[in-house]
Amino acid sequence: MSDIQIAQENEAKEMQPITTIAEKIGLQSADLEQYGPYKAKINFAAIKRLKEQPDGKLVLVTSINPTPAGEGKSTVTVGLGDALRQLDQAAIIALREPSLGPVMGMKGGATGGGYAQVVPMEDINLHFTGDMHALTAAVNTLAALIDNHIQQGNVLNIDPRRIIWKRGLDINDRALRQVVIGLGGPVQGVPRQDGFDITVASELMAILCLATDINDLKQRISQIVIGYTYDRQPITVAQLEVTGAIAMLLKDALKPNLVQTLEHTPALIHGGPFANIAHGCNSVLATQAALKLGDIAITEAGFGADLGAEKFLDIKVPQLGKTPDAIVIVATVRALKYNGGMPLADLTTENLGTLEKGFSNLAKHITNMQRYGVPVVVAINEFTTDTDAEITLLQEKCAAMNVKAILTSVWAHGGQGGIDLAHAVLAALEQPQDFHPLYDPKTNIKAKLTTIVTEIYGGHDVVFEGKAINQLKEIEQNGWDHLPICVAKTQYSLSDDPKALGAPTGFTVHVRELLPKLGAGFIVAMTGTVLTMPGLPKQPAALKMDVTEDGLISGLF
Missing domain, CATH: 3.30.1510.10 (Domain 2, N(10)-formyltetrahydrofolate synthetase)
Structure with missing residues (x-):
C-alpha cells in the first residue's frame, strides 16, 4: 500500500482524540486550542507554565546527503519515537511542518512513511492549522x-x-x-x-x-x-x-501544533524552514515544549548533516539553550551505492565495491557529528532489496569508526521495527557528551565560512564573487559580522556542486550573495546556483493527486 492508503486505513480505525494524546504528556483540554478532533495548538499559558519544568534528553536525527534513492529521515524519526514508547519511555517527537512546494513538486511531504507516520497525514501535508x-x-x-x-x-x-x-x-x-x-x-x-x-x-x-x-x-x-x-x-x-x-x-502561528503518530505517540509539528536555503529546523518553542513534556524529545533537522544538523547545532542550539544528548544519522544502502556512482536503475543489484566507495559520504557525516562532542548512532533504513552482505559491510565500516549501525525497518513494521535502534539510542544517551560549537560567532565572516567549508564540507577554500564582495564590506561596516552563518547550498552534495557525490575534497565554495537576516539573527551566504524560489519538475507530484466527491484524497504519496 502507499503511504496515504496506510494512513487513511489507520486514521479511520485507530486515531485517538487529541485531548487523549494531550493527557499522555500532562496537558489538559484547557491548554489546547483545538482544530477539530485530531489537531490542536498548545496555548501560551501552557507554554509559559512549562518553562518551570526540567528538560528531558534531546535526540537529533539527521542523515547523509539526500539522493533520489531516498533516505527516510522523517520515517526513522517517527519510528524511533514509537519504538521508545514501546520500551515504556516517555518519548515525544518534534518535527517541521511540510511546505506545499515539495508536496506538489518532487520531494514529497514530511510526515514519515509506511507504518511510521504522523497523522492526520493529509491535513498536515496540506493546510494543517493555517x-x-x-x-x-x-x-x-x-x-x-x-x-x-x-x-x-x-x-x-x-x-x-x-x-x-x-x-x-x-x-x-x-x-x-x-x-x-x-x-x-x-x-x-x-x-x-x-x-x-x-x-x-x-x-x-x-x-x-x-x-x-x-x-x-x-x-x-x-x-x-x-x-x-x-x-x-x-x-x-x-x-x-x-x-x-x-x-x-x-500570533496564532507561533503556537506549536500537537498531533499523533499511527501508534499514538505525541508529536509536535511546528515551523518549516528549508535547510538548503534557510536554517532547516522546527521551532524552538516546539522543541522546548517536547523537552518539558517528555523524558526524551526526538527532533530532526532538514536534509543532510552538512546543512540541517550544522545549522541546528550552530544556530538553533544557542537559542534553544539545550544541546543534543545523542545524534542519529540515517542512511540507506541504496543511497550510499548511488553516492558511490551506481546508476539509479541498478541500485537493487548487490555491489559491495560501489557501497564501500559511497560509504565515504556517511563517514564524513559521522566525523562531522562526532566533532561536536555528541554520541552518534547510525540508523540503516532497510529496503527489501538490501542484501545481508551489504548490511554486514556497512555495519563493519561504521564499527571501525566506533559507531553502531542499526538495521531499522520502521516503514514496514512501525515502532517494532525500530526497537534495536531505540536500545542503541538509549545506550548513547547514557554516554557523556562534551558539546562544543563549530566556530565562535564573533570571528569574521570569512573565517566562519572557511571553517564550515573546510571542516564540515571537506573543501579547500571559500571565495566571494559578484554582489557578495560589496555586501561583505557593508555587513562589516554595519557591525553585523558577529552573527552566525546560514549557508544556502545544494543539499545533494557536500560541495556547492550538486553533481559532486560521495565525499569530494579540495573544492572551493563560491559565495555569490550575503543577506543580513537581523531578525533571525544570522547572515545567509548564497552559494553555487541554489535558489530561494524552487521550480516544479517536469512531472510534478500534483499530476497524480485527486479528491473524490466525499472528500477522500488520493495520490498524496
Whole structure:
C-alpha cells in the first residue's frame, strides 16, 4: 500500500482524540486550542507554565546527503519515537511542518512513511492549522507596506533599487523569481524590480522558529532589514512602524501544533524552514515544549548533516539553550551505492565495491557529528532489496569508526521495527557528551565560512564573487559580522556542486550573495546556483493527486 492508503486505513480505525494524546504528556483540554478532533495548538499559558519544568534528553536525527534513492529521515524519526514508547519511555517527537512546494513538486511531504507516520497525514501535508498561510500573509503584508510607504511620499528615503524584502508564496513557482511591479501609471505604485521567495525561505519563517514568545517575536520582527536608503543606510521594520501589525498576523502561528503518530505517540509539528536555503529546523518553542513534556524529545533537522544538523547545532542550539544528548544519522544502502556512482536503475543489484566507495559520504557525516562532542548512532533504513552482505559491510565500516549501525525497518513494521535502534539510542544517551560549537560567532565572516567549508564540507577554500564582495564590506561596516552563518547550498552534495557525490575534497565554495537576516539573527551566504524560489519538475507530484466527491484524497504519496 502507499503511504496515504496506510494512513487513511489507520486514521479511520485507530486515531485517538487529541485531548487523549494531550493527557499522555500532562496537558489538559484547557491548554489546547483545538482544530477539530485530531489537531490542536498548545496555548501560551501552557507554554509559559512549562518553562518551570526540567528538560528531558534531546535526540537529533539527521542523515547523509539526500539522493533520489531516498533516505527516510522523517520515517526513522517517527519510528524511533514509537519504538521508545514501546520500551515504556516517555518519548515525544518534534518535527517541521511540510511546505506545499515539495508536496506538489518532487520531494514529497514530511510526515514519515509506511507504518511510521504522523497523522492526520493529509491535513498536515496540506493546510494543517493555517501556519503557512499566516506566514505568507505576513510576508506579503510587509511587502505591501513597504511599497505603500514609497508611494505615499517615502519619508524614510528608501531606495526602490535596494529593497531586499521579497514577497512570498508557499509553492514552487519559477516564474516569480524575478518580476517587475508597479506598472500602469502613477496611481498603480512606483515601478521596481521585485521577486518572490518560497514562504519557507522567508526570514519571517526563521523568526517564527527561533522566537521564544510574543515579545521576542516582536523584537525580532522589528530588527528585519527590508532595504537601504539612497545613501545606503539600512531600513528596518521598526522604522516603518509596522512591527505590531506583522506580529499580530503571526500570533496564532507561533503556537506549536500537537498531533499523533499511527501508534499514538505525541508529536509536535511546528515551523518549516528549508535547510538548503534557510536554517532547516522546527521551532524552538516546539522543541522546548517536547523537552518539558517528555523524558526524551526526538527532533530532526532538514536534509543532510552538512546543512540541517550544522545549522541546528550552530544556530538553533544557542537559542534553544539545550544541546543534543545523542545524534542519529540515517542512511540507506541504496543511497550510499548511488553516492558511490551506481546508476539509479541498478541500485537493487548487490555491489559491495560501489557501497564501500559511497560509504565515504556517511563517514564524513559521522566525523562531522562526532566533532561536536555528541554520541552518534547510525540508523540503516532497510529496503527489501538490501542484501545481508551489504548490511554486514556497512555495519563493519561504521564499527571501525566506533559507531553502531542499526538495521531499522520502521516503514514496514512501525515502532517494532525500530526497537534495536531505540536500545542503541538509549545506550548513547547514557554516554557523556562534551558539546562544543563549530566556530565562535564573533570571528569574521570569512573565517566562519572557511571553517564550515573546510571542516564540515571537506573543501579547500571559500571565495566571494559578484554582489557578495560589496555586501561583505557593508555587513562589516554595519557591525553585523558577529552573527552566525546560514549557508544556502545544494543539499545533494557536500560541495556547492550538486553533481559532486560521495565525499569530494579540495573544492572551493563560491559565495555569490550575503543577506543580513537581523531578525533571525544570522547572515545567509548564497552559494553555487541554489535558489530561494524552487521550480516544479517536469512531472510534478500534483499530476497524480485527486479528491473524490466525499472528500477522500488520493495520490498524496
